[in-house]
Amino acid sequence: MQPLPTLFLDRDGVINRRTVGDYVRRPADFIFETNVLNALRLLAGHFGHIVVVTNQAGVGKGLMSGADLAAVHRKMLAAVRRAGGRIDRVYHCPHRPDAGCSCRKPGVGMALQAQADFSDINFENAWMVGDSLSDMQLGQALGMKTILISGKEEEAKALAALAVDGRFESLWAFAEAYCTAEAQIFTAEAQRRRDVE
Numbered sequence: 001m002q003p004l005p006t007l008f009l010d011r012d013g014v015i016n017r018r019t020v021g022d023y024v025r026r027p028a029d030f031i032f033e034t035n036v037l038n039a040l041r042l043l044a045g046h047f048g049h050i051v052v053v054t055n056q057a058g059v060g061k062g063l064m065s066g067a068d069l070a071a072v073h074r075k076m077l078a079a080v081r082r083a084g085g086r087i088d089r090v091y092h093c094p095h096r097p098d099a100g101c102s103c104r105k106p107g108v109g110m111a112l113q114a115q116a117d118f119s120d121i122n123f124e125n126a127w128m129v130g131d132s133l134s135d136m137q138l139g140q141a142l143g144m145k146t147i148l149i150s151g152k153e154e155e156a157k158a159l160a161a162l163a164v165d166g167r168f169e170s171l172w173a174f175a176e177a178y179c180t181a182e183a184q185i186f187t188a189e190a191q192r193r194r195d196v197e
């Protein structure tokens with residue numbers, strides 16, 4: 001039997017509401033997207049590892065501390081656990097965009113760190129779910145399947161031109177499609193391609 005795949009999740013815009021032009025600096029700023037807790041409970045049975053990979057340059061810019069970010073993630077993980085879901089680890093890049101680090105998405109550093117921590121992660125059997133170009137680029141660089149969740153408006157043009165494996169309105173919509181009929185996940189994208197042609 002094929003081992004269960006790994007799910008890589010972006011945070012802002014997928015799990016919680018994006019704060020456009022700002023960062024989620026404290027737990028009170030962290031608001032789950034609709035039905036995300038149900039989605040994570042559903043996905044827990046279908047993925048061997050579920051990890052979050054998130055760029056948090058607000059730390060490097062001095063707008064929030066590492067402790068602030070840790071408090072936000074404690075709140076997130078506790079709520080997910082209470083709802084019967086699972087996030088196995090959260091990786092974040094605290095660096096500024098101009099720092100030249102290898103962890104900031106679309107860099108693959110956080111995914112490689114996850115593979116170092118969970119040696120059975122196989123990127124060919126992994127899904128990257130995010131709302132940004134950088135998420136899709138990270139996934140594609142490592143040969144993962146890529147799912148775009150209601151993409152960022154400021155990247156709409158680039159995202160429309162991008163070949164991804166599926167597009168969904170929400171993590172919940174992806175979870176429902178994936179878990180009720182894993183094979184049908186590609187139907188939506190195939191339909192979109194036909195519509196474009």
Ligand SMILES: [Zn+2]
Nearest residue numbers: 093101103104
């Ligand atoms: Zn970094």
